[in-house]
Amino acid sequence: MPDPLLRVQDLKAGYGSAVVLHDVDFEMGVEAVAIVGRNGMGKTTLCNTIMGLVEARSGSITLSGEQLTGHKIHKIASKGIGYVPQGRRLFQSLSVDEHLRMLAKGTKGQRWTPDAVYDLFPRLQERKPVSGTALSGGEQQMLAIGRALLLNSPLIIMDEPSEGLAPTIVDTLIEACHVLVEEGHAVLLVEQNLHVATQVAERQLIMVNGRIEAELTAHQLETDTDAQRRYLGVDTND
Numbered sequence: 001m002p003d004p005l006l007r008v009q010d011l012k013a014g015y016g017s018a019v020v021l022h023d024v025d026f027e028m029g030v031e032a033v034a035i036v037g038r039n040g041m042g043k044t045t046l047c048n049t050i051m052g053l054v055e056a057r058s059g060s061i062t063l064s065g066e067q068l069t070g071h072k073i074h075k076i077a078s079k080g081i082g083y084v085p086q087g088r089r090l091f092q093s094l095s096v097d098e099h100l101r102m103l104a105k106g107t108k109g110q111r112w113t114p115d116a117v118y119d120l121f122p123r124l125q126e127r128k129p130v131s132g133t134a135l136s137g138g139e140q141q142m143l144a145i146g147r148a149l150l151l152n153s154p155l156i157i158m159d160e161p162s163e164g165l166a167p168t169i170v171d172t173l174i175e176a177c178h179v180l181v182e183e184g185h186a187v188l189l190v191e192q193n194l195h196v197a198t199q200v201a202e203r204q205l206i207m208v209n210g211r212i213e214a215e216l217t218a219h220q221l222e223t224d225t226d227a228q229r230r231y232l233g234v235d236t237n238d
Helices: 043-050 074-077 096-101 114-120 123-126 137-148 167-182 194-200 217-223 225-232
Strands: 008-016 018-030 032-036 056-063 081-084 156-160 186-190 203-208 211-217
Touching: 008 043, 008 096, 018 043, 018 211, 032 043, 032 167, 032 194, 043 056, 043 156, 043 186, 074 081, 074 225, 081 137, 081 167, 096 114, 096 137, 114 123, 114 137, 123 137, 137 156, 167 186, 167 194, 186 194, 194 217, 203 217, 203 225, 211 217, 217 225
Parallel strands: 032 186, 032 203, 081 156, 156 186
Antiparallel strands: 008 018, 008 056, 203 211
16 A cells, blocks of 8 residues: 555644644545534644644654655745645735746646646636736635646645635636546645535545544535534534
């Protein structure tokens, strides 16, 4: 059996005196895995800790067997992780095209180039000269996703990527995730949107109070209304 691409073991992390992650433990290979849960359960903190934005207090994070804990974000990204953060983190001084072109070096011959991003999100092609921060929320999310794709990384972490996207663009996002996995990339998806999470990933990791409380299949989560109510706060009576 091949070694996992990403392995998180006994991970603890937090802010100041507050511990947010408690012994988080999971691994994944070249596949899509979703992390779901109510707001405030530690999902974004987990993403930020993997990326080095939050310092791990204990435990380990490895990518292809190489230790990531203790490294800065640029070093972690260079080891093979693309990140679509919640909040997008775009630059007012850069246009859409400049955001993409500054990462274009080394993409020649790769699957994801600026032109491939424009093919995926034609709306960005129309908005090429516009400042990244002058875009609508959905357009900013498309740009954040496109920017991460340009790294052509073995692993892409997406934190709430469907937020602000129109339904047709959400369908494009789902299909893009499928294509990524088919082409040999892993996708770690944090999502509040149950439809997106279950359409993208077969494995659903449920986060409760900073721990991976359970793992369900997409079908189990879609059909188990009690689990939806208990873990996600979904009102199944609506």
